Amino acid sequence: MGTTTGRAGIVGGGIAGLAAAIALRRRGWDVTVYERAPRFTEVGAGIVLSANALHALDLLGVGARVRSHLIIDRPGTVRNQHGRILLTARIDDFVGGLVALHRADLISILAAAVPAECVRHGTEVTGVRPDGRIETHSDTERYDIVIAADGVHSRARTAVWPHPPPVRRTGISSWRWILDRPAPDEVGVVWGRYAECGIVPMSGDRTMFFAGARRPITSLDHFADWPDPVPSVIADATPDRIVTGDLLEIAVPRHLWRGRVALIGDAGHAMRPTLGQGAGLALEDAVVVADCAPDLRQYSVIRRRRVAAMNIVSRHGMRLTAPGSTLLAAVRDVAVRTTPDAAAVRLLRTTNSRLLGAWKRPRSATDRG
Numbered sequence: 001m002g003t004t005t006g007r008a009g010i011v012g013g014g015i016a017g018l019a020a021a022i023a024l025r026r027r028g029w030d031v032t033v034y035e036r037a038p039r040f041t042e043v044g045a046g047i048v049l050s051a052n053a054l055h056a057l058d059l060l061g062v063g064a065r066v067r068s069h070l071i072i073d074r075p076g077t078v079r080n081q082h083g084r085i086l087l088t089a090r091i092d093d094f095v096g097g098l099v100a101l102h103r104a105d106l107i108s109i110l111a112a113a114v115p116a117e118c119v120r121h122g123t124e125v126t127g128v129r130p131d132g133r134i135e136t137h138s139d140t141e142r143y144d145i146v147i148a149a150d151g152v153h154s155r156a157r158t159a160v161w162p163h164p165p166p167v168r169r170t171g172i173s174s175w176r177w178i179l180d181r182p183a184p185d186e187v188g189v190v191w192g193r194y195a196e197c198g199i200v201p202m203s204g205d206r207t208m209f210f211a212g213a214r215r216p217i218t219s220l221d222h223f224a225d226w227p228d229p230v231p232s233v234i235a236d237a238t239p240d241r242i243v244t245g246d247l248l249e250i251a252v253p254r255h256l257w258r259g260r261v262a263l264i265g266d267a268g269h270a271m272r273p274t275l276g277q278g279a280g281l282a283l284e285d286a287v288v289v290a291d292c293a294p295d296l297r298q299y300s301v302i303r304r305r306r307v308a309a310m311n312i313v314s315r316h317g318m319r320l321t322a323p324g325s326t327l328l329a330a331v332r333d334v335a336v337r338t339t340p341d342a343a344a345v346r347l348l349r350t351t352n353s354r355l356l357g358a359w360k361r362p363r364s365a366t367d368r369g
Contacts (some may be wrong), residue, residue, distance in 0.1 A: 005029045006144030006294065009134045009150035011125050011156050013040070015103070016265030016282035017149035018110035021118060022060045023290030024147075025164035031118050032141070034134060038122040040111050044103030045243040046208035048200060052359035053280035054099060056287050059361060065109050069101040069203045076188035078336065080329070083227030086191070086336040093345050100202045102178060103330025106279070128156040130259030145294050146261045149282075152248050160258050165251040170272055172247040172318065173218050175211045177237050183207040184229040189321070193329040195222055196321040197230060209233050212247070212273075214324050245271055249315075252308045257296035262289055269307040281307055287361055302362050 005028040010017045013035030021031045049057075049066065057063040071091050078087040091098055111119075132143045148156030170184050183201035190197050191196050195213035213222055220234050252269045256262060265270075265282035281283035285303060292299040323329055336344070 006030070008145050009132070009141060009143035010034065010147045010149055011128060011134065011154075012036070012149035012151060012265075013111075013119060013280050014149060014151065014265070015106060015110065015123075016286060017147070018107065018114055019056070019060060019283050019286035020149060020264060020289060021109065021114045022062070024249060025114070025118075025285045025291065026061070027290050027293065029293065031114075031288075032143075033114065033119045034123050034125050034136070035230055036120050036124045038167070040107050041104070045241075046100055046178050046200065046202065046216055047103050047106065047279050048208075048276045049101075049106075050276065050280055051097070052277075053283050054097075055359060056280070056283035059287050060110075060113070060283070062109050062113055066099055066101070066106065067106065069099045069199055071098045071100050071203075072232070072343070073097075074187070074201065077186065079190045079227060080333050081190060081192035081195075081203055081226050084333070084337070086333060087339075087344050088341055089188075089345050089348060093348055100200050100208055103279075125150070125155060128159045128261060130160050130261055132260035144260065145296060147289060148261055148263045148267045149265050150267055152266045152270035154248060154263065156261060157253075157263055157267050160261045165253055167248050167270075170247040170249055171215045172272065173213050173244070173276070174247050174273070175209075175220060175242055175244045176241045177209055178202070179188055179207040179209065179233065179236055180331070181205065183205060184233070186229055186328045189303040190226060191321045191329070192226070192231060193326055194322055194324055196318070197223060197226070199229065199233060203356060206284070207233070209237070210273075210350070212318070212322065214318070214322060249311075252304060252311050254304075255297075256300040256304055256307075260294075260296070262296040264289055268303075270316040271311045272317065274314040274321070275310060277310055277314070281310060283330055284359060291361065306359075 008024050008029045008031050009022055010033045013033045016031055021033050024031050057066050073090055073092045075090050077085050079085050125137050132146055134141050148154055182205045187199045187201055194217055195209035200208040223230050250270050256268045264285035288302055289299045
């Protein structure tokens with residue numbers, strides 16, 4: 001393991017930034033987190049964490065608290081927008097199980113593991129330099145390493161990278177919210193021609209709903225004639241709790257580090273939520289960057305191949321769930337429906353294991369002396 005420590009500045013106090021703070025402190029680093037918001041708030045909606053995210057959280061020492069939100073094993077279905085069942089599976093068919101919780105709950109768990117004096121709330125970062133300087137409206141501090149965890153619109157990425165990848169609109173609208181009621185009997189996902197949606201049971205008798213639609217669909221009215229309970233879940237939504245917007249992405253930069261600065265989470269590889277891996281990959285990043293620090297080049301070498309591959313898979317995922325064509329949707333429905341559930345589940349478990357469950361802390365990082 002690495003023995004060099006020093007001062008680390010972290011730009012952004014979201015999931016990626018707080019996880020990096022925890023990981024670096026466990027390695028002996030003196031950490032300062034810069035967070036623009038005056039306090040941690042309940043911004044956001046529900047997120048689902050897979051086996052890789054749970055393993056990373058275990059390495060951060062907070063996995064047990066997160067697992068209290070484990071989804072109880074129950075059957076779920078994949079249906080088409082006309083209500084026909086294409087596939088039936090169980091939660092446990094996902095290797096390692098799944099956790100569903102509000103983003104604010106995960107932030108709260110992570111924040112509890114970072115001393116309050118390590119977080120500078122209400123502090124907007126105005127500049128980041130390759131030599132490790134972080135500039136705010138009131139001062140400038142120099143750090144041995146800087147971790148840019150400030151999201152898809154990362155100011156650090158724009159400031160430090162000579163040709164930063166532009167933020168791209170995907171042409172997909174999204175909606176997410178949580179209902180304070182138990183999930184209906186029928187849970188799972190519904191695949192359409194131009195849109196998809198899902199209903200996920202949560203702990204605490206709550207229900208998560210998500211939906212995505214290709215242009216020109218921009219309203220939840222599109223789902224009015226979809227199979228029950230989709231219309232009723234939409235009707236019961238509280239408008240001010242719906243998180244909606246156009247999905248954004250960036251191409252993964254050739255390098256995730258420059259000078260003393262490293263990109264983690266959406267700052268380095270914002271992607272479509274097809275795989276539900278935004279938080280999971282950010283948590284992996286946090287573990288690996290702390291293992292490698294101060295060698296940020298090694299972090300980049302280790303992480304870029306994985307996040308670039310996941311980025312590619314995420315871009316193609318909606319070709320299955322919402323292909324944008326009546327003909328392609330019909331072909332998909334026949335192909336999935338005529339595949340025996342047992343065979344489909346085996347494929348699901350194998351794919352999930354290879355993409356997610358197989359992730360482990362890289363030995364090349366942990367074996368450093």
